[in-house]
Amino acid sequence: MSWVFWVLAAITIAGGMATVLVRRLVHAALGAAAAFAGLALLYLSLDAQFAGFAQLMVYVGAVTILILFAILMTQSGELNQPEGLKKAVFSPGSFWGLLLAALVFAVLGFAVNNSQAALAVATGASASAEPTATVASIGQALVGNYVLPLEIVALILTAALIGAVVIALHEKGEAQ
Amino acid sequence: MTPLSAYLLVAALLFAVGLAGALTRRNAVLVLIGIEMMLNAANLNLIAFWRFGAHPEQLTGFLFAIFSIAVAAAEAAVGLALVIALWRHTRSVNLDEQTRMKG
Numbered sequence: 001m002s003w004v005f006w007v008l009a010a011i012t013i014a015g016g017m018a019t020v021l022v023r024r025l026v027h028a029a030l031g032a033a034a035a036f037a038g039l040a041l042l043y044l045s046l047d048a049q050f051a052g053f054a055q056l057m058v059y060v061g062a063v064t065i066l067i068l069f070a071i072l073m074t075q076s077g078e079l080n081q082p083e084g085l086k087k088a089v090f091s092p093g094s095f096w097g098l099l100l101a102a103l104v105f106a107v108l109g110f111a112v113n114n115s116q117a118a119l120a121v122a123t124g125a126s127a128s129a130e131p132t133a134t135v136a137s138i139g140q141a142l143v144g145n146y147v148l149p150l151e152i153v154a155l156i157l158t159a160a161l162i163g164a165v166v167i168a169l170h171e172k173g174e175a176q
Numbered sequence: 177m178t179p180l181s182a183y184l185l186v187a188a189l190l191f192a193v194g195l196a197g198a199l200t201r202r203n204a205v206l207v208l209i210g211i212e213m214m215l216n217a218a219n220l221n222l223i224a225f226w227r228f229g230a231h232p233e234q235l236t237g238f239l240f241a242i243f244s245i246a247v248a249a250a251e252a253a254v255g256l257a258l259v260i261a262l263w264r265h266t267r268s269v270n271l272d273e274q275t276r277m278k279g
Contacts, residue, residue: 005183016193025203025205046223050242054242055219067252070260074205088202091271091272102196104192112181112184113185153246156250164253168260
């Protein structure tokens with residue numbers, strides 16, 4: 001493994017940790033942006049350029065901005081006061097949540113370390129470096145074999161767009 | 177450590193971090209971020225398996241990850257709209273205070 005991978009992995013994991021642990025919500029959202037950007041760079045290091053740039057545009061560009069908007073719209077201002085910062089940001093049963101997450105990581109790490117498939121692939125010839133996903137081949141696959149999932153995704157995006165607007169609209173009879 | 181297992185371990189760690197965030201934070205927005213992070217960890221798995229798999233020319237895992245990114249974007253939009261609706265109804269996004277459906 002080259003040092004590039006370890007730097008990118010450190011950025012990603014540190015961003016994720018910051019998101020979970022940091023007290024201020026805006027800082028947490030910025031940590032999430034760092035984690036998403038690190039993931040996009042990990043995709044680039046895996047020769048998946050299209051996925052990397054899609055990740056950059058969708059997550060770092062759109063989802064983080066949406067999250068920041070939601071944080072700013074739902075913030076009552078109390079978190080910026082000194083006494084507001086002293087309030088707990090973790091729920092009372094957070095120990096069990098942390099324990100469950102650690103258990104899940106232990107199981108996944110055990111499975112990865114003992115997996116035969118991971119060993120077999122790495123010793124094979126397919127670990128050589130040749131980028132295979134050109135944009136032309138991705139486009140041909142999207143309108144060829146995968147045209148039905150593409151149409152379904154278009155439908156889902158339209159439905160989500162309309163649904164999000166309807167859910168977030170003002171309701172009738174509510175004071176403006 | 178092989179390259180594939182290194183990527184899989186990073187994805188597992190990111191999944192665990194996202195799960196911890198979704199389970200322990202009180203703010204609904206941060207729970208959503210945790211869920212997004214778990215989805216992203218799954219995407220990293222898919223792309224790593226595509227890259228080191230037997231038939232990378234068939235683009236299966238790669239396109240799976242692309243579709244997963246699109247669905248996750250839709251999920252984020254609807255989830256944040258739900259958070260805003262929750263804020264409008266109860267003036268709070270603290271999940272511990274949402275006890276209306278408690279038996």
